[in-house]
Amino acid sequence: MEVGISSTIALAALLHDVGKFAQYAVSLPEGYRERNADLYQPFWNNRYYTHSHALFTAYFLESMKNFIPEGFWNPNASTVRGVAPDSLINLAAMHHKPETPAQWVIAEADRLSSGSDRDEFTEGKAIPVSDAIKTKLIPVFEMLFSSADASRDDFSWRYQIKPIDATTIFPQKDSSEGSDEDYRKLYADFSKAFTELAHKNKPLLWLQHLDSLYRTFTSHVPAARVGNVVHDVSLYDHSRTTAALAVALYRYHEETDTLREDAVKDRNPRKFLIVSGDFYGIQSFIFSVGGEQRGRRSKLLRGRSFSVSLLTELAAHEIAKSLKLSPLSVVMSAGGKFHLIAHNTAESRKKIEKVAQKLNDWLLDVTFGESALGITYTGFSPADLLNGRFESFWKRHIEAMEEKKFRRFDLSKHGGVFKDFLDRFRNDLYRPLCPFCGKRPSEEKVENDRAIARPNERASACGICRDHIFVGTKIVKKHRVAVIDSQQGDLVAPLFGKYQLKFVDPGSTSIDLKGLNVEKFWDVNIYDNGTVPTDVTFMPVNGYVPVYEAYDEHDERILAGARSEEAKLELIDMIREGDPKSFAHIASRALSFGDDGKLYGIDALGVLKADVDNLGAIFSCGFRGKRFTMSRMATLSRVLNNFFALYLPYALRNEEKGAFCDVYTVFAGGDDLFLIGPWNKIRDLAIFIVGKFRTYVCENRMVYISAGITLHKPSTPMDVIAEETEEALGMAKASGRNRVTMFGHSVSWDAFSCLVDEVRENLKKWLSEDVLSRSAFHRILKLVEMAEIEECAISRGKGVCITDIECVKWRAFLGYQVARNAAKKIRDKKDAQRVQTQIAGQLAKWINDYRGAMIIPFWSVLYDTRKKRDF
Amino acid sequence: MASLWKELWKDEKTNLVNPEAFSKIAEEWAKKISGEDQNQRKNKTSQLRKFYDEIFKLNQRARAQESNWDEILPYVHLVIAKAAYAKGRGLVTDSFVNELKEMLSNVKTREHLHAVTTFLEAFMAFYKQYRPRD
Secondary structure: OOHHHOOOOOOHHHHHOHHHHHHOOOOOOOOOHHHHHHHHOOOEEOOEEOOOOOHHHHHHHHHHHHHOHHHOOOOOOOOOOOOOOOOOHHHHHOOOOOOOOOHHHHHHHHHHHHHOOOOOOOOOEOOOHHHHHHHOOHHHHHOOOOOOOOOOOOOOOOOOOOOOOOOOOOOOOOOOOOOOHHHHHHHHHHHHHHHHOOOOOOOOHHHHHHHHHHHHOOOEEEOOOOOOOOOOEEHHHHHHHHHHHHHHHHHHHOOOOOOOOOHHHEEEEOOOOEEEEEOOOHHHHOOOOOOOOOOHHHHHHHHHHHHHHHHHHHHHHHHHOOOOOOOOHEEEEOEEEEEEEOOOOOHHHHHHHHHHHHHHHHHHHHHOOOOEEEEEEEEHHHHHHHHOOHHHHHHHHHHHHHHHOOOOHHHHHHHHOOOOOHHHHOOOOOOOOOOOOOOOOOHHHHHHOOOOOOOOOOOOOHHHHHHHHHHHHHHHHHHEEEEEOOOOOOOOOOOOOEEEEEOOOOOOOOOOOOOOEEEEEEEEOOOOOOOOOOOEEEEOOOOOOOOOOOOHHHHHHOOOOOOOOOHHHHHHOOOOOOOOHHHHHHHOOOOOEEEOOEOOOOOOOOEEEEEEEOOHHHHHHHHHHHHOOOOHHHHHHHHHHHHHHHHHHHHHHHHHOOOOOOEEEEEEEEEEEEEEHHHHHHHHHHHHHHHHHHHHHHOOOOOEEEEEEEOOOOOOOOHHHHHHHHHHHHHHHHHHOOOEEEEEEEEEEEEEEEEHHHHHHHHHHHOOOOOOOHHHHHHHHHHHHHHHHHHHHHHHOOOOOOOHHHHHHHHHHHHHHHHHOOOOOOOOOOHHHHHOOOOOOHHHHHHHHHHHHHHHHHHHHHOOOOOOOOO | OHHHHHHHHOOOOOOOEEEHHHHHHHHHHHHHHHOOOOOOOEEEEHHHHHHHHHHHHHHHHHOOOOOOHHHHHHHHHHHHHHHHHHHHOOOOOHHHHHHHHHHHHHHHHHHHHHHHHHHHHHHHHHHHHOOOOO
């Protein structure tokens, strides 16, 4: 595979500041500084050399020469004016002393990127150069909505100078300083991993792996560390923005034939385009049902969710490729959206339109208009990145994206009926209409395919659904996937009609890829211990999926209930080690064995949908003026995504001693999540997630989550589940946000936590000690309803009308119910009365405080302690 | 304690009741009445329930369609006389009778009676908490 000049520029720009990271960790060989300082370092005021990190960048690249694909040293486009064949080191290291136009491109991109990020504290002490090493990165979340005149001391959270993993992505309230030791350890691990990067024989793939590695190791290293600078931009985000800008700038000057120093430095022309993609109709893509999905729903959902991520990434990739940009040109990509930086020429705009048309034609063909990709682009000049001008530009662009949503398709081209739709059906197939999506015709080539049918079983599907089930099964077992621009691969219906997939064993890179045009090679999972893969591109899109293990065959919970023998046998038959667990199995994990050896509880699924509230406002108002920069937008998007895509899968597997290990991720990324698990685990998980998220966002009160939790039988159709859970989330948002809805009631997170922990525990204790009976619970629940009505009446502000007077009696009835039914077994009258008074008082207080939401702990206890029929 | 009748209403003219009357005030009254006789011979639940039952039935009649309020109202006032009789026999305390009298003598409409009945229902429920073993 040939390396284009775009990729060389991208690599040089990505690593231009690697010296900032290396300078505290390595010593230069004797004489190196003397021989090279003049080449890379500016000589200040005829007194001394500055910017010594540039020297270390050169040294790093030299010392790693054998581990960087050869193509980058001799790019095929080296004949382009200004780029010498041996220029990689010079491109990267001469950014403070540029001499050729191509070096100026990187120097200018660096200035635009850092100039746009650089804001200064107006108060407090400046950091002297000698203390640069001590500076730690301020989390972007602490910066959000902070005052422009805040001083450094007002920010108390910091990231540790460590590679990112499931634990280090959490900021700490930390006043300790960075040290040589931190940098030495970080650098040693980075250089070792650098030498072990896979696919050196496929340079563009290698470049993506390096980007991933660089992200892992430099996301917590501050890009700027001295003076009054606001040190909240990481080295990675600065470098990545520099790379994207440099490639676009180079392509602009190359295409307009203006690759000259003066033209590169001119900041007025609109040289750039921000190109954004938005995948519309994710919900209907993931949750479409066709009636029969028995036992394969968890695989289907996994496959579809993965496909959404894949299609979004590939759409960005297609655009970047068609414009001869680099994979590093995509600056943000999460949650079905991407943003990339391109060059603003008539040619590139034409190409973007063409690619968008092609991608949408395919999507329209397979989803019949339910899903589409909105591609929006807006031009901007280098000057728009500086002096606080980016904010208004970005808002204009986002408005254009919003507007695009209302014009998903070209109606003049796609309006009307789908031609030949009915002719595509084959009535000789077992099920002519695909039973998994209920939309597309089944296809002969997948009839009785192993992915959809068990041995000796007939089954039909369309190619797309067959692929989703296949991918859903494979991705859980294999963890690694290669995306190939080829007709050979494991899919029946290649993505966008051209991209195939090949699955690779966990930890392996050794699949036979010879002769194949491999565009991506991802590891989609975090390792069990929370660290991230470093040899290939880490793309955390798989979430966590509970799989069958050997002990599941002996878990009798699945046999509980009034199922027929046939159904039981089918459930047992589904247990295959390593396969994703079915929803019936997941639901059965809500049951527990009592002291009497019998089963208690209900085998229901809990479904949790949650997202970050006011995300639009966080992005558009969280940073103002000079702090509103592209790097910060990218950081915010990336760190938010990290919580859901990187931490959450780890948490489900490991946190709270594996309490959440039966929870299935439908999707988790961007700013939202959709999880399915045993209903009682989902309830506890919601509290856990919110607690962790608070720490993750540095307890910033402006950043919070709303969630909806619903309960379902495992056989409930997926679209019904999705709709009801969406409604529950909508209710939480409508009642004020930063809330959770369960059993149809929305409460604040603090209230939910109290209801689920303190209140539920007490109710459980009273029930187990026979102080209150189940029937008393049901009677008190009626009073809870009355209390809810009373509150509604009072909240109208006019008092309670005589027609609603029934509801005001709940307190009195509570006293009566408790006096009649509680503590019946306590013989001593005084003791009994004391207990009754205590219970009545406590319940009255809770009902008064929480009103209708009291059904959350009551139903939780009633469901958890319901005796399961014998099995 | 202020007049129970006044406590019942947030706005008597528009029939808006004071929710607190049916919780806090009903409970306070239940606590007070239940503890008035140290020997617990007076104000027994069964005695108080008699008055409540009678008022409850009158309220039921008043709420039935086509009932004649003018025929019902005298019976409401009759309950005051019955309470005075019970006091004479030493079955209930002065304060109970006085408060009951004050409330019932103010009843002019069906809505008034409904509010008083509801209040007494709440009072009786709390009473069970304070005199559980009567």
